[in-house]
Amino acid sequence: MKAVVVRSSAELAVVDAPEPVPGRGQVLVDVDAIGAGYVDVMARRGEYAYFPGVGSVPGLEVVGRVAAVGPDVPEGLVGRRVLALPAFGGYAEKVVTEADRVLTVPGSIDAVDAVAAGVNAMVAEIALHRVGATAGDRVLVRGAGGGIGVLATQIARARGAEVTAVTSAPARGARLRDLGAAHIVDRTRPATAGSDDDSAPAGETYDVVVDTVAGPDLADHLALLRPNGRYILCGGVGGAPEVASLEPLLRDFHRSPTLFAFSLNSVAPEDLALSWKRIVALLEEGRLSAVIDRRFPLTEADAALRWVESGKPFGKVVLLPR
Ligand SMILES: NC(=O)c1ccc[n+]([C@@H]2O[C@H](COP(=O)([O-])OP(=O)(O)OC[C@H]3O[C@@H](n4cnc5c(N)ncnc54)[C@H](OP(=O)(O)O)[C@@H]3O)[C@@H](O)[C@H]2O)c1
Incomplete structure (x- = not known):
């Protein structure tokens, strides 16, 4: 072979x-x-x-x-x-x-669609499940145009959250908007720039941050958590997280922030199976697209x-x- x-x-x-x-x-x-x-x-x-x-x-x-x-x-x-x-x-x-x-x-799902959902959908779904993302939450997705991000955007929306997607180009932002993002942050422009009507307002804060990027900007994003906010770190395309980045968690402890570090490697087979069932249901209901x-x-x-x-x-x- x-x-x-x-x-x-x-x-x-x-x-x-x-x-x-x-x-x-x-x-x-x-x-x-x-x-x-x-x-x-x-x-x-x-x-x-x-x-x-x-x-x-x-x-x-x-x-x-x-x-x-x-x-x-x-x-x-x-x-x-x-x-x-x-x-x-x-x-x-x-x-x-x-x-x-x-x-x-199931036979209703094409092989390419199933693998395009696959591991990425389970990372996104279990991450949002662990942080208890729920209706009305403001959720920020970093790396939103990536394999995990496009699914996290949709699954957060399907859970009733208002999603802000961080991406690198207007065309990618438009596609994320089609997938359910209410607001777009262009990571290539200064935070205050952008008056498009779907841009996230400057100074916005979040109940949940799903982060597949980490890297040098991690601390800046931790600082965007609202009181009782939950930050779930699932990847590091921007570089490994540095311990110094965690400083906002300690500095702002009176706002009760929580950091989750999450890898699918630590998920038991029965929990993977439960997540996959929830993903199959979302795909079959048309609430999630590969x-x-x-x-x-x-x-x-x-x-x-x-x-x-x-x-x-x-x-x-x-x-x-x-
Ligand atoms: N936790 C787990 O169990 C698990 C499982 C599988 C993978 N992962 C990890 O999750 C991460 C993401 O995987 P993926 O498959 O979604 O990756 P991917 O498809 O390559 O997407 C990552 C996205 O992040 C954005 N990006 C790239 N470089 C960036 C930078 N320097 N700063 C900010 N944004 C940047 C890009 O989107 P825009 O240009 O649109 O911003 C890119 O499309 C990887 O580190 C991977 O190893 C974790």
């Missing part, structure tokens, strides 16, 4: 690899669509601690059909359409993963990851094995 391995911190390569065999408690999935995200860029660069390194296959999410099961896995799973979350190995025509890392994809930036053949995974790395995609980049 075809698979894609990390050749160096700067390059991926297509190889012919033996078909994996499911072991005890595992399933083999015949892959129809693969999610490519910033986390794969970090894996390639050697910046993702869990990735085994050069020679290994990246890829943490695929949609396909269960083709075979290993010992101790019910035969009834064979043929089921699933979103599979392997611990890497996803950039391939077939992948083996633990049976408790597969989630059912946002697909581009599709690439699996054999062009190297170019796809460079595109992800450029920061230009709006939504999800998807690889197709055939």
